[in-house]
Amino acid sequence: MTQPQIGITLGEADFRKIVAIAASEAGLAIPEAKKSLVQSRVARRIRALGLKNCGDYLKALDADRSETQNLISVLTTNVSNFYREQHHFDCVRELFLAGGGLSKLRFWSAGCSNGQEPYTLAIEILKSIPDADKKDILVLATDIDGSVLEKASKGIYTEAEIEGVSPADRSKFFTRTPTNDFEVCPALKQLVRFKMLNLNGPSWPMQGLFDAIFCRNVVIYFNDETQARLWPRFHALLKPGGVLMLGHSERLHPLEGSGFETAGVTTYRKTTEAGPN
Ligand SMILES: C[S@@+](CC[C@H](N)C(=O)[O-])C[C@H]1O[C@@H](n2cnc3c(N)ncnc32)[C@H](O)[C@@H]1O
Known part of the structure; x- marks a missing residue:
């Protein structure tokens, strides 16, 4: 017999504590309107x-640092698709891949x-x-959430999850698994390196410069300070002429003095060597 679910409520103080952890750890901005979703x-x-209430959970968060990762994981949204906002992939093709591309990219x-964005780039x-x-x-493909990275590294998707991939590309770049799912082929996997990285963290390990950075449908969840700290960090990691792609409802703001210019829909090209002050 299934046990009746015990109602767990999040009091105002509990909600504020969760919101504060999400902001300091991952830079997330959680408005009051999202309280029932968070709850x-x-x-x-x-x-x-197996805990009984939010008080016990807050103690568990204090006692075990790794639980903060799990909290961030349940609070973030992981929706993604192959060829989401296709114009960015068209732009990368035109700028960097046409004519056989450069020898280093x-x-x-x-x-x-879950990996759909980097694998679309690889396709x-x-x-x-x-x-x-x-x-x-x-x-390079990074995320704060270890559980999505695990799925991404496996590269196995249901038919619904590869909806944006054409039938020709499905047969070329995927194999069928015994459970009738689709697994990305080794040639695609070889092009992508998955790593855990908190965009709100104090230091990033990357040393070389990028031709294009896709940070789409991520900063929408960040507060203004976190967004403002990100633009110069992305600027510093792009080659001159390199591009930053944001999601459809995100904007690089303020553009003036950022060292970027608009180069298409939610596409920003690095114009200057010197970053913003
Ligand atoms: C909605 S998905 C976007 C996926 C993909 N970029 C796309 O547009 O389809 C947002 C992702 O941002 C990640 N994320 C949220 N906060 C983060 C942070 N502080 N550092 C790194 N990744 C973060 C989440 O774990 C989630 O996987």
Whole structure:
């Protein structure tokens, strides 16, 4: 017999504490309007841990640093698709891949979720540069959430999850698994490196410069200070002429003095060597 679900409520003080942890850890801005969503997600986590109430959960957060990661994971949205906002992939093809591309190219999918975004980049690379494995071409794919990175590294998707991929590209770049899912082919996997990285963290380990940075549908969840801190950091990691792609409802603001100019829909080109003050 299934046990009746114990109602777990998040009091105002508990909600504020969760909001403060999400802001300081991941730079997330959670408005009061999202309280019931936060309550249902946190309650699910509390039940999964076998705890009774939010007070016990806050103690568990204090006692175990790794639980903060799990909290951020339940609070963030991981929706993604292959070829989401296709115009950015068209732009990358025109700017960097057409005509066989350069011998060295670097792309970064920052906030890559389950991997659809970096694998779409990899598909585009292989379609334009079939011998990409003989060149120095890589897609770095990072996310704060270890559980999405695990799925992304496996590269296995249901038919619904690969909806944006054409039938021709499905047969070229995916194989069927025994459970009738689709697994990205080794040539695609070879082009992508998955790593855990908090965009709100104090230091990032990357040293080389990127041709394009995709940070789409990520900063929408950040507060203004976190967004403002990100633009100069992205600027410093782009080659001159490199581009930053944001999601459809995100804007690089203020553009003036940022060292970027608009180069298409939610596409920003680095114009100056010197970053903003
Ligand atoms: C909605 S998904 C976007 C996926 C993909 N970029 C796209 O547009 O389809 C947002 C991703 O941002 C990640 N994220 C949220 N806060 C982050 C942070 N502080 N550092 C790194 N990734 C973060 C989440 O874990 C989630 O996987």
